[in-house]
Amino acid sequence: MSLTGFSTPWWFLLLLLVAAVVVGYVLAQRARRKRTMRFTNLELLERVAPRSQGWSRHVPAALLIVSLILLTFALAGPTAEQKVPRNRATVMLVIDVSLSMEATDVQPTRLDAAQDAAKTFAEGLTPGVNLGLISFAGTATVLVAPTTERAGVRKSIDNLKLAQSTATGEGIFAALQSIEGFSAVVGGAQGPPPARIVLMTDGKQTVPTDDPYDPRGAYTAAQRAKQADVPVSTISFGTSHGMVTIEGDPQPVPVDDSSMREIARLSGGDFYKAATAAELKQVYASLGEQIGYEIKEADASRPWVVLGTIVLIGAAGSSLFIGQRLP
Incomplete structure (x- = not known):
């Protein structure tokens, strides 16, 4: 089975919203860093602020973005040649x-x-x-x-x-x-x-x-x-x-x-x-x-829906595990 087209490609306009979410996330992370740097007593900051989790703290957001992309492809109605x-x-x-x-x-x-x-x-x-x-x-x-x-x-x-x-x-x-x-x-x-x-x-x-x-x-x-x-x-x-x-x-x-x-x-x-x-x-x-x-x-959106849903569940699970909250 090979992908041949999309029945409702206008759903791809949702990718603009996904891109906006990505930009918003990046800007939020920068603003957070600026607020953190306002502390003048770095020794006190180390005591009251949790230790940095490094790149792992971005995993839930990344999975959420990927799931939104996959679900957008599903909404666009991919079709494939099927026997x-x-x-x-x-x-x-x-x-x-x-x-x-x-x-x-x-x-x-x-x-x-x-x-x-x-x-x-x-x-x-x-x-x-x-x-x-x-x-x-x-x-x-x-x-x-x-x-x-x-x-x-x-x-x-x-x-x-x-x-x-x-x-x-x-x-x-x-x-x-x-x-x-x-x-x-x-x-x-x-x-x-x-x-x-x-x-x-x-x-x-x-x-x-x-x-x-x-x-x-x-x-x-x-x-x-x-x-x-x-x-x-x-x-x-x-x-x-x-x-x-x-x-x-x-x-x-x-x-x-x-x-x-x-x-x-x-x-x-x-x-x-x-x-x-x-x-x-x-x-x-x-x-x-x-x-x-x-x-x-024939309609070939099912794999995209399944994969997007699995990634979305992964985003929620990793957010609870890493940040003790939903994204």
Whole structure:
């Protein structure tokens, strides 16, 4: 947390009064010394006057001045950038369940690792975030509409089933439709909550064609997401040497980093690569921080009030101890 400004800086005018108190104290000490020196019999003065306490007699006054300065800073309303949980946001988690997710280059399989990481992501999101779930292979299916309840999302993630083909564009379009419908219901006077799509896939689009610029293709969907101000954070999951067996024939299923990077760029989102289950969890953890929290200017006066009060109590205590009176 770093100090960034003051909400009511005009309270700093009180420092002029603090400065006046300092000047008054100095003048009072000089006047006292002059009155003391009026005694002509120095021997008698030593008998009737208490021994000088040296610099320690100024400790109560110094602490009082410091406390007034600290409390003045508190009144000025210091603010600081603080990470606070979002109380309204929509996230659609879009997971690839094509047959390539059966590859074992990520142990135990890509799908098993993806399910584990996705559940951790869902459980770690702040309560104010509405999370939805979509799976896609040859078609896209909305499994859970945006909701703050996590149990349904976790259960649906556990029940993900593999299918043929990869319709990446359909997954993005389905997510946009879910976000639009949800925003229309909960928008209210504040407008629709900020939204984001988190797309996790391991391969290249194959449906409706392998052209991502097809009207229902991934790049077209990414451009539509950009227009809707819904960035797509893409996670390219797997390695370049993944293999699966389909109908008895081994087939290579390398990840398609370039397409995922382009989808993120076109939509205004971020691209992430994860080649292991641990890396995937790290990516989801980073996304959880970005999505679940925001940086806001918040009141930071409490430490100043606490410190000023403690110093003020110290001033009173030292005055009683040193001078047997309150300052």
